[in-house]
Amino acid sequence: MKAFSELTEREVLAVAISSEEEDSRIYLSFAEDLAERYPDSAKVFSEMAEEEKGHRHLLLQMYEERFGPNLPPIRREDVKGFIRRRPIWLTRNLSLDTIRKEAERMEFEAERFYARAAEQATDVGVRKLLGDLAELEKGHEHLAAKLSNAILTSDVRTIEDNTRHRMFVLQYVQPGLAGLMDGSVSTLAPLFAAAFATHHNWQTFLVGLAASIGAGISMGFAEALSDDGSMTGRGSPWLRGGICGLMTTLGGLGHTLPYLVPDSWPNAFWIATAIAGVVVFFELWAIAYIRARYMDTPFLQAVFQVVLGGVIVLAVGILIGGA
Template sequence: MLSRVFGFGRRPFESLSEQEILALAISSEEDDGRIYRAYADGLTENFPQSAKVFEEMAEEEDGHRDSLIELFRKRFGERIPLIRREHVKGYYERKPDWLVRPLGIEHVRSQAEAMERQAYLFYVEAAKRTADASTRKLLDDLAVAELGHETLAQRLEQKHVPGEVKDEETAAEQRQFILTYVQPGLAGLMDGSVSTLAPIFAAAFATHDTWQTLLVGLAASIGAGISMGFTEVAS
């Protein structure tokens, strides 16, 4: 854990050889393709049209990976070193938000844009550290491709998610938020409040000190309601 936080045992990016830079690019493209497919899987049920966008973006990443592997074979042979993002100090990391369910469509779109920006910056820096002409050309081409992914994503959205479909998905996401968080929270709030107030009112009638009992009861019911509301939302 501490090694991840402080970067112990991780290589500085500037210390990587051209072979290692290519290996890192290959693993990064593989990971991004898998992330896009995970996004597609998470969106398929509620946002099937947007899921198609991420399926096609994953295929685009597969093409980048294949180009990198072909170049690696020509220069360094068949054995690709195992080097991933988490092995490089200061290198960007992906938060595993694709494991969260349900996936929010707007969140996924913004994350995809961030992924492409990060990949673009990586290829720009990688090209600067490469002397081989063919490798540098490929890295420059991939940087341009990553920069153009925003346009690609827009074209894919126009193809799969026209205006009326996007409006439907936005409305569906709002309904999903209400059903997932708001409704359970309100149910927990009501449950906690009612279950706490019932014995408090009974005590008030028994002791005839209604005002003090009411104050204590309100405080207890509000606390219980908030607690159960959060519990319902988190469960």
């Protein structure tokens, strides 16, 4: 993969052309899916698809004038920083709200790409074209944000609120949730394996502390290095990495701290383990709630995925420690 700053002007135009072609097909798929249920909204997506085709034509014309007819085989998936979208357009009978959110995400990413590409372009004509396309994509983003219940509203405040919410989810909720899930679940096995292998609280606490801090450092760097945020709007990579690392550490420390119960207490091990078990229960349910609240995951599905995964990891730790 290449970083955006490493792309040549030719490659930037080639990525833009392939992106416009793909987005046009996606919008046509949305229009086809909505045609019977929401004909007004389907018409909007059809018009957006036609505009994307027009954008592609302009870009292709500019490319051929400068570089000839041969397009290099580079797509946005080959450029570091683009959001990897789930192919939800392959699913039929999607809700209008789901399609609207996906369209907002697509146009927001496209607008960011053209704005950055215009800054990087050296040719005056190319810079102007990319800047104009950035403004057009921004208008599409606002149009997509207005699609709700098959009625096109004109409430600017709604658009602004949607944008702020999206940025909050991208920059804070996603990395924080990823860290919390990793810290809460991945540290269960080493912690409870140490607990049932030693039956000593202090040694168990040290293992949990090391696992939590180690996982926090690892997840923090992984998040920071995964995306520089220049095109996706996900913000500073070090801010996201710090949030992810911190939440990972806190997720592990939650069920580690109960093992600070002094070993001198009667039944100290079982007291600490019981408290840790209660903490794990609330951690897993909190993760399920956040996924349902911010990540559009049905609550019962989120509970099943998170709690089942946590229980399996917990059982593995207990079985290994008791062996």
